[in-house]
Amino acid sequence: MADKSKSLDVAVVGGGLVGALIACFFAKRGHKVRVYEYRTDIRVAESRGQSIDLSLSHRGRAALREVGLEDLIINHHAMPMRGRMIHMKNGTLREMIYDRVNKNCIYSVSRLHLNKVLLDAAEKYPSVRLYFNEKLMEADLENGTMKFLNTSSQQIVDTKADLIIGADGAYSTVRKIMAKRPRYDCGQTYIDHGYVELFVPPKNKNEFVMSHDHLHVWPRGEFMMIALPNSDHTFTGNLFAPFRTLDYLNTPERLLKFYREQFPDVLPLIGEKKLVDDFFETGPKTLISIKCKPYHVGKTALIIGDAAHAMVPFYAQGMNTGFEDVLLLDELMQRYDSDLSKVLPKFSELRCDDAHAICDLAMYNYVEMRELVVRKSFVLRKNLDTLLYWLFPNLWMPLYDTVHFSRMGFRMCMKNKAWQDKIIQRTFWSVATMIIAIVVALMIHGFL
Incomplete structure (x- = not known):
């Protein structure tokens, strides 16, 4: 625990998963934390928010354990997945266990539920304040000053902090400001594949329509579909395919014909009407990969999570890597007694190249899941x-x-x-x- 005389005033830009977790870690160390989130509080909003279910594994669990949340997530909400269930085009199934030696598994977790748990946990600390509908307009990262626009009241607020942490996602405003600095390396890659989220309802008696302890994969070479189990007996599915394929599926007739040919066992599970409704509700979404270096500015600013290293979801490590970022940062705070002039440069040194590596692995795993597994x-x-x-x-x-x-x-x-x-x-x-x-x-x- 940090000495009270060294208490920091920390401003976290982004109240998503990583931002809320950072607040818990810094508050636990006795620091003051203000979290500024651009969106409305998801705990009271009607929208489901960002899609694609999450897979929680060892790195993410280790971070949750440090703030006392691992049991609440793992044993009271998450769905264990012990392996992949491969669905061949002819209807046959092939099981691939993740870890036959130590029996480890990964866990399917609802992004919305986990975000609510983390926000509730952060809010329980007296030194944490949560602000919603706050859009970062400007920031002087060297001096720790920021200008926020409240999107509800249209009021502008100027504020200052000892440390600014950008946890504001793949399209991070903090990173964009950081990228204007000389000798800053930053690149983004949109892959030529997108995704559409679909939902598999339960059976009539509220039972799972498929095995609930697997990540289901329908590999089809150039494209694939996956489905993760949810605690309410549904599955969250995603169709990943080149945009030329997704753009071609622009009518219900083409979509249903495509599913009859490529995923004949999926169509009766979802139902034709629900498939059409879900597919055309939002349209295809993009997948982006971000690599940048360094992650810090002096001793006053840092980016973390997707803001630093957004990745495609195929290795299921986006959230886990972001949570491990927080854990590493906390370990460095302990090692250097919260001396940010040492903590932040060391974080960049230890994390940048590692994060680039997992971004590359995530790209590779798409090929594995859609093609190599067969x-x-x-x-x-x-x-x-x-x-x-x-x-x-x-x-x-x-x-x-x-x-x-x-x-x-x-x-x-x-x-x-x-x-x-x-x-x-x-x-x-x-x-x-x-x-x-x-x-x-x-x-x-x-x-x-």
Whole structure:
């Protein structure tokens, strides 16, 4: 716990998942926190907010544990998913367990529910103040000054803080201000694929229509559909496809024909009318990846979560990485006794390249989910990884496990995978060479 004499005045821009969690961590350390959120308070708003259900794994759980929220989420709301259930086009199913060795699983969590829990938790700290409908207009990051517009009253408020934390998402205003500084590296990539959110209702007796302990995947090469279970016995599904495909599905007739051909087992689960209604309610949405460096300005400003490293959702690490950001920041606050002149540069040093790595892994996993999972070579490699992990648990940990079930740095996860690939390749060629040598020797001696 920080010394009261070192109490900081912290302004968090963004009251989403990461912003609310930051407020809990800083308030726990005895700092004053003001959270400014552009949207209306989602706890009283009618809108569902941002889509795509979340997958909670080890990194995110570790952060929630530090503020006493892990049990509330895991044991009272989240749905455990022990593996993928692959739906082939011919109707057959193939199960792929995430962790056969240690039986770890990931958890499906409603974004809306989790955000409400975090906001409630933050608000319980006397040193936290939540402000909604507040749009950041200007900021002097070096001096910690900000100008907000209240979108309800149209009043403008000038304020100041010791530390400004931008947790305002992929389209972060704080990052845009930061990006105007000299020698600041920042790039964004829109992939040529979008998504549409769909919903699978329960059976008549309020039962799940599919297994509720799997992440369901319908891989179709260039596109795919996924579905995650919810605690109300529904599934939240998403169709991911190139925009040319999504744009072509611009009439109910084309959409239904597409589903009859590509996802024949899904159509009766959703129902034709509901599929059409859900698909055309909002239209396709974009997927963006953000890489930038550094994440801080001096000792007065920092970006975190999607504001620093938005990623496509295919490795299910966007939220987990954002939560781990908060955990790392808290660990550095402890190490350097809340000295921001040391904490913020160290955060950028430790996190930037790691975050770039998980952005790349997320891109790769889209190819895996929509295409590679149906290949025999992929299944063979996965089974080999599982066997080696079981035989040598301290030496051989598969890539998926290092990402989801450990806090190994993401760059190290990739290096570990590259090392494993090299070992397998060398072993294969050594065995192949030995077999060829034996065959040649037998031929020379007339045994063949």
